Amino acid sequence: MILAVASGKGGTGKTSVAVNMALSVGKVQLLDCDVEEPNAHLLLNPNMQNPEPVFVLVPHINEELCSHCGECAKFCQFNALFVSPDKTLVFSELCHSCGGCALSCPRSAIIEERRRIGALKFGSVGDLELVYGELNVGEPLSVPLIKAVKSKIQENTNVIIDAPVGTSCPVIETVRESDFCILVTEPTPFGLHDLKITVEVLRKMSIPFGVIVNRAGIGDNKVYQYCREEHIPIMMEIPYQRKIAELYSKGIPFSLELPEWKERFQALFNEAKRLVEK
Amino acid sequence: MKQLAILSGKGGTGKTTLTASLAVLARNTILADCDVDAPDLHMLLHPDVIRTQEFKGSKLAVVDKEKCDNCGFCIEKCRFDAITETIEVDPIACEGCGVCAAICPVDSITMTERVSGYAYISKTKYGFMAHALLSPGEANSGKLVAFVRQNAKLLSEKENGDLVIIDSPPGIGCPVIASVTGVDLGLVITEPTMSGIHDLQRALQLIKHFNVKPLVSINMYDINKVNTNKILEFCKENGIEVAGRIPFNPKVTEAMVKGQTIIEYAPESDVTKEIEKIWKSCKDYLGLGNAFLSRNDIYSIS
Numbered sequence: 001m002i003l004a005v006a007s008g009k010g011g012t013g014k015t016s017v018a019v020n021m022a023l024s025v026g027k028v029q030l031l032d033c034d035v036e037e038p039n040a041h042l043l044l045n046p047n048m049q050n051p052e053p054v055f056v057l058v059p060h061i062n063e064e065l066c067s068h069c070g071e072c073a074k075f076c077q078f079n080a081l082f083v084s085p086d087k088t089l090v091f092s093e094l095c096h097s098c099g100g101c102a103l104s105c106p107r108s109a110i111i112e113e114r115r116r117i118g119a120l121k122f123g124s125v126g127d128l129e130l131v132y133g134e135l136n137v138g139e140p141l142s143v144p145l146i147k148a149v150k151s152k153i154q155e156n157t158n159v160i161i162d163a164p165v166g167t168s169c170p171v172i173e174t175v176r177e178s179d180f181c182i183l184v185t186e187p188t189p190f191g192l193h194d195l196k197i198t199v200e201v202l203r204k205m206s207i208p209f210g211v212i213v214n215r216a217g218i219g220d221n222k223v224y225q226y227c228r229e230e231h232i233p234i235m236m237e238i239p240y241q242r243k244i245a246e247l248y249s250k251g252i253p254f255s256l257e258l259p260e261w262k263e264r265f266q267a268l269f270n271e272a273k274r275l276v277e278k
Numbered sequence: 279m280k281q282l283a284i285l286s287g288k289g290g291t292g293k294t295t296l297t298a299s300l301a302v303l304a305r306n307t308i309l310a311d312c313d314v315d316a317p318d319l320h321m322l323l324h325p326d327v328i329r330t331q332e333f334k335g336s337k338l339a340v341v342d343k344e345k346c347d348n349c350g351f352c353i354e355k356c357r358f359d360a361i362t363e364t365i366e367v368d369p370i371a372c373e374g375c376g377v378c379a380a381i382c383p384v385d386s387i388t389m390t391e392r393v394s395g396y397a398y399i400s401k402t403k404y405g406f407m408a409h410a411l412l413s414p415g416e417a418n419s420g421k422l423v424a425f426v427r428q429n430a431k432l433l434s435e436k437e438n439g440d441l442v443i444i445d446s447p448p449g450i451g452c453p454v455i456a457s458v459t460g461v462d463l464g465l466v467i468t469e470p471t472m473s474g475i476h477d478l479q480r481a482l483q484l485i486k487h488f489n490v491k492p493l494v495s496i497n498m499y500d501i502n503k504v505n506t507n508k509i510l511e512f513c514k515e516n517g518i519e520v521a522g523r524i525p526f527n528p529k530v531t532e533a534m535v536k537g538q539t540i541i542e543y544a545p546e547s548d549v550t551k552e553i554e555k556i557w558k559s560c561k562d563y564l565g566l567g568n569a570f571l572s573r574n575d576i577y578s579i580s
Contacts, residue, residue, distance in 0.1 A: 008316040010289005010448040015473065036449035037287050037480060039473040077337060077375050098357055098375030137480055138487040140420060140452035165289040165448045168315040169417040172370055188534055190294065194316040200414040205370065218528070220535045242501075249502035251472030 002153065003272055004178040004207075006163035006171060008194025012184045013214040013238065016248055018162035019043045020255040022128050024265035029157050032132035033174040034164040035118060035145045042251050046123025046130050054133065054148045055114035056141075058092040059101045065109035072101035072110060093140055118145045120152070146173045158269075167197050175202070180272045181209040182235065188219035192226060199232065208275060210235040212268075233275070236268050279434045280564045281442045281461040283312075283490070287477030289448035291469045292497040295530060295540065296553065297445040298322035301404045302541040303557045308439045309402065310430035311409035312423045312457040313447040314395065322539050325400030325407045333397050333410065333425060335418035337374035337389040339367045345386035352378035352387065370415055394418060397425050399433065406433045420452035427457070440566055450484045463563050464490040465521070465556070469497050470505035478509065482518065492518050493563060495556050499523040521559035522552045 005018040015032075019040050022030040032040040059072070059081065066088050073081040073088075080094040081101055092115055102110040118135040131152045133145040142164070150173075153159055163174040175181055181202055185195040195211070202209050211227055216237040227234050238244065247254045255261040284297045298319060301309050311319040339360070341352075346365055353361045356378055360371035369392075379387040394416035400407045408429035410422050430442045446457035458464055464485040468478040478494070485492050494513050499506040506523065513520050525548050533543035540549050561567065 009318070010286075011291060012289075034449075036451045036454075037473075037477040039288075039476060042472045042476055075376065075380070077373075096373055096375060098373065098377050099355070100375050100377045100380065103355075103377060103380060135451065137450060137483040138455070140455050142449075142451045166313075166315040166419075167414055168412055168419040168453070170449075170451065172415055172417075176370070188531055189321050189537065190318045190534060193318060193321060197316055197414055204415050218531050245501055249469075249471040249474075249505060 001180065001273055001276055002159045002161065002178045003269070004161040004163050004175045004181045005184060006175055006181055006198060007165065007184045008167050008198040009185065009190055010165040012186050012191060014184050015039045015043065015162050016253070017182065017184050017212055017214070018160050020253050020261060021265045021269055022160045023253055024255055024262045025158060025269045027127040027158070029129045029131065029154055029159045031149050031153070031159060031161045032130065033146045033149050033161055035133035035135045035142045035149065036164060038132045038134055040162050041121070041123060041130060041132060043253050044123070044125050044128070044130060046125045049122040051122070052120040053116050054118050054120055054145050055116055056095070056144045057097045057099070057112040058095045058115045059090050059110045060113040061088045061090060062109045062111065063088070065107050067107055069106065071104045071106060075100045075104040096141070097144065117141070120148055142170045143173045146170055167201050172201065172205070175205065175207060178207055179276045181207050182212055182272065183209055184212045184214055185223055186215045186219065187213055187221065187223045189222070191219070192223045195223065196226070199230070210272065210275065212236045212238065214238045215240040235271055236264065279431070279439060279442060280566065281444060282463045282465060282560055282564060283444040283446050283458045283461040284465050284467060285446040285454060285458060285481055285485070286448055286467050287450060287481030288468070288474055291467050291474060292524070293448070293467055294318045294322065294445055295534070296467055296495065297443055298539040299541045299553045300443055300557055300560070301402070302539050303554060304441060304443065305404050306439070307405045308430050308434045308437065308442045309405060309407040310426050310442055310444045311407065312426055312444050312453065314410045314412045314419050314422045314426065314453065315447065317409055317411060319407070319445050320409060321537060322534070323402040323404065323407065324537065325402045325409070327398050327400045329399040331397045332393045333395040333422050334391045335394040335416070335421045336392060337376065338369055338372055338392045339374070339378050339387050340390050341365055341367060342386045342388070345384050347384055349383060351381055351383060355381050373417060395422050397422065397429060399429055406437060408433060420456040423453045423456035441564065450480050454484065455488070458485055458490055459488050461490055463493060463560060465493045465495060465560060467495045467497055468509060470499055470502040470509060472505070475505060475509060475512070479512070482516070491563065493559060494518055494520045495522045495524065496520065497524045498526040500525050519559065522556035524549055524552045
């Protein structure tokens, strides 16, 4: 089963849930797809192996062949090329690697070359295998790196994916092809508002999902009301406890210090499995 | 016109709470909510929408089934796996690059514009606001952020404004870069957790990369004072000023539930006092001096 942990709003506890669950279910692959700000490794202190660089293809202009006709810039939907009468400029950060410029060039003056955007990192803690991506600072496009992280998914293994924040392209790329998604929210107006947007995205993608209410006890009851009305299962509540917040701040997964949570996370994972098979 | 961006790297550290509070303290400023996929600022500032604009950020491939002869060349050339074996376009995967339309031997594919969200210009009690909402599952949030900032800039010119306050999305990718490029000051809000520290460092690297002056605030600094000291030390070593240390106070969530900023809900609280201090530092950095004091009164009359 591939299970993604997501949330519209940031800081609701995605990483905490993904890590604690991964530590509770035995042999598992944990993928941290928040390549802009990967955090799972901070909670796990894994034994690290050698990283792998990740490249994307970007155009390289052969100025000897280029006639500055401007066809490439006209084709590019992402404004990654600018053609002046005597020079063609490439803004590689904007390039989506579609290859259209090379196709459109009448003089074959464009070849595609590799550009490094980040790295894949690998670690392990006992039975848990961690894969995460780290985007180079200043790189705008995280999707190719997320695809690279997901390419390491092993067949017939339980996989837990820690998704990035928000509801746009990086999140969609992350949860695509997941069997189930757990949405972590908090019982506040911001938490509810962003949860609703994420629910819309998942429904559009036909991915089954359930909700975890983190920091239960703060805020108000509207998240519960919403889930009831929309028939969304609330699969777990994590109370707002100073102990849990303190452990998180120190980078310690709370199920290690509060062992009753280990069973709860196991039960949560099994419940997700049951809902997928249903 | 000066521009101040509130950013964080890590989500949920208090960007929106801080942005809304600064808006209340500043008054007569222009606000830009650049978190276009999960915007929250409107829940504290209650804008009245004056104008709605369609955002056509990208294109979508459409296959004319009558013309298509199922050769599958498009499947082979699409780098985004957006065309299925039965030659259907997956709108979520399609990035609108146009390669399929260009290479189709029977010209059966056309690129159509799609509305991927809406941009709004609104009025709040504390000044005009530019904001937007990306439709669920759409791409190109960076372009929509640029659109919001352009709207904010136009509003500022029209209103002869001194300052635009930008609420950035979390992370350090495309929409964040679009939110912080060219701003005068980047106020990074963090929390004293291991993740908070890690993400703060990457956010600071990002704004340095784009030559934006940094300022740091620590939210809920008292939940882990050891980590707070680590942040203070890190900032000191790197010559970055820490403008404020906001204590943990349940009133912040109470205020949010009431749809108010902490400044309005608990004007005498320790949190309000600290945010006032942060605002003063921002003004000093931006060279705004007393620009806002004199204007306060004018605005409250109008």
